[in-house]
Amino acid sequence: MARRIVDEPSEDVVANAKRDRAERRNPFGRVLLFLRQVINELRKVVTPTRKELFSFTGVVLGFVVVMMLLVSGLDYGIGWLVSLVFGNGTVAG
Incomplete structure (x- = not known):
């Protein structure tokens, strides 16, 4: 509690x-x-203990990695979608 x-x-x-x-x-x-x-x-x-400090650091680093993966995935997906809709920039002819 x-x-x-x-x-x-x-x-x-x-x-x-x-x-x-x-x-x-x-x-x-x-x-x-x-x-x-x-x-x-x-x-x-109140300063954290050594164990708490490593635990908090691990949680923060884990969150940052998850957010990086999420943003990278969204960036790749949206980039692929834009490429699909607008083409790859070459003139068809």
């Missing part, structure tokens, strides 16, 4: 945001606030 993850802001985050909004910040303070928020978001990042 899939976990349901809800990204709801906690009360302290909301309180900090309101307090920060209420204060007038100079450009240097805004940059520091932005960097602090970036660092806090980066702490939430």
